[in-house]
Amino acid sequence: MAELDADLKAFLVEHNKKPPVPKDVSPLLFRGTIGTTKEPPRRAPYVKDFLAPVKGGEIVVRIYKPSRDIEKPLPICVFYHGGGFMGGDVDGYDYPLHQVCLEANCIVASVNYRVAPENKFLTCFYDCYDATKWVSEHAAEFDGDPDRLAISGVSAGGTLTIAVAILARDAGNEPKIMFQAPMYGVYDMSASHDFQSRKDLAEGYYHCLSTGEVFDAFLVNTEEDKKHPFLSPVNIEDLSNLPKTFLMTMEYDLLKDEGKYIADRMIDAGNDVEYYEAPGMIHNSFVFSSFSPKAKEMVNDVFIDRLKEAFAE
Numbered sequence: 001m002a003e004l005d006a007d008l009k010a011f012l013v014e015h016n017k018k019p020p021v022p023k024d025v026s027p028l029l030f031r032g033t034i035g036t037t038k039e040p041p042r043r044a045p046y047v048k049d050f051l052a053p054v055k056g057g058e059i060v061v062r063i064y065k066p067s068r069d070i071e072k073p074l075p076i077c078v079f080y081h082g083g084g085f086m087g088g089d090v091d092g093y094d095y096p097l098h099q100v101c102l103e104a105n106c107i108v109a110s111v112n113y114r115v116a117p118e119n120k121f122l123t124c125f126y127d128c129y130d131a132t133k134w135v136s137e138h139a140a141e142f143d144g145d146p147d148r149l150a151i152s153g154v155s156a157g158g159t160l161t162i163a164v165a166i167l168a169r170d171a172g173n174e175p176k177i178m179f180q181a182p183m184y185g186v187y188d189m190s191a192s193h194d195f196q197s198r199k200d201l202a203e204g205y206y207h208c209l210s211t212g213e214v215f216d217a218f219l220v221n222t223e224e225d226k227k228h229p230f231l232s233p234v235n236i237e238d239l240s241n242l243p244k245t246f247l248m249t250m251e252y253d254l255l256k257d258e259g260k261y262i263a264d265r266m267i268d269a270g271n272d273v274e275y276y277e278a279p280g281m282i283h284n285s286f287v288f289s290s291f292s293p294k295a296k297e298m299v300n301d302v303f304i305d306r307l308k309e310a311f312a313e
Contacts, residue, residue, distance in 0.1 A: 001251055002279035003280055004280055005281065005298075008252075008280070008285070008288060008292055008295065012205065012206060016204055021210070022214075027115075027218060031088070034083045034084075034088045034092050035091065035093050038095055040098040042102055044097075047062065049062050050138075052135070054131065055126060060112035061109050061110065061131050062094075063142045064097055066106070073140070074107050074143060075106045076108075076135060076139060076150065078149070079093070079100075079108055079110045079152055080154075081093040081110065081111075081153065082154045082155025082286075083156055084155070084156055085156045085215060085216075085219040086115050086117065089112055090110045099304070100303075103308075104311070106150075106307070107139075107144040111128055113160070117219070120219065120221055122230065124219075125160060128153075128164050132168070149176060150180065150307060151243075152183065154183045154184060154286045156185070157183075159185040159187065159233070161180050161185065162233050163229075164177075166230075179244050180244070180245050180246075181246045181307065182245075182248075183303065184283055184286075185259070186255055187234045187259060187262045188234045188261075192235060195261070196257055197254050198254050198255075205253065206283050207282070207283030207284065212254075234261055239262075240269040240271070241270075241271075244272045245266060245271060246273075246276065246303070247263045247274070248276045248278060248302070248303065249275075249278070250282055250299075251278060253282060254283075259275075274306070286299050
């Protein structure tokens with residue numbers, strides 16, 4: 001294994017001094033610890049919140065544009081934040097999306113899906129799908145090109161990414177998604193496979209197995225929900241006809257083996273898939289790029305390069 005990044009190692013020394021997350025933790029208290037409030041070094045010149053209709057209400061979709069004056073429609077990347085399905089929001093994941101917008105020269109649409117426990121499974125999945133459809137249908141309102149539509153997300157957002165791709169496929173490619181980039185998602189919530197990384201990296205690397213189990217309990221209605229294809233997509237029978245895929249995991253993340261497993265299954269199903277394990281990185285490194293230059297290089301920059309390549313095809 002590559003050496004753990006020095007900045008992330010220093011972060012973990014302090015983080016691991018905290019007591020384990022108790023099973024009765026209040027989501028309202030914990031949510032404020034997810035993401036970052038740090039100001040990005042460069043800001044997209046246009047950022048505006050729109051309301052997208054979803055079942056039972058409306059949610060915010062935050063639109064980032066690399067210029068206020070766009071002559072030709074730009075490709076779009078719809079992004080789903082992380083937070084264990086019970087936290088995170090468009091504010092906490094604002095920092096890295098300015099870089100994505102500016103350096104990939106694309107429209108970014110960040111989805112503020114509803115979270116648990118106020119909104120149980122399957123709410124967040126259909127929120128993300130409905131919001132993605134809305135972005136495609138309303139692309140002209142923010143100078144986007146619906147024919148160049150990508151989706152991506154981190155952690156819980158990585159899980160949501162694959163689900164949205166499957167929902168779109170099963171709806172007759174509505175909306176039409178050209179590229180997906182799920183990053184360090186959970187793909188076997190039911191623990192139906194004996195993945196070694198869940199043992200070797202269970203504790204001490206920010207995302208802990210015990211913490212994940214607390215988050216999962218907020219989301220599901222019953223233990224049986226964990227077997228649902230959206231929460232354990234490693235067991236989906238039909239993974240064919242998915243968009244071109246770039247699937248990223250972190251070397252020091254307990255979820256990496258299930259990421260590699262589902263990437264291999266997608267390849268076996270005939271999809272165009274690139275798998276990448278970010279060396280020396282931990283869970284949530286996409287956001288930790290706010291203090292780790294190596295995380296920016298190994299995670300954010302690599303993702304942006306693949307996004308640019310996809311949009312150029």
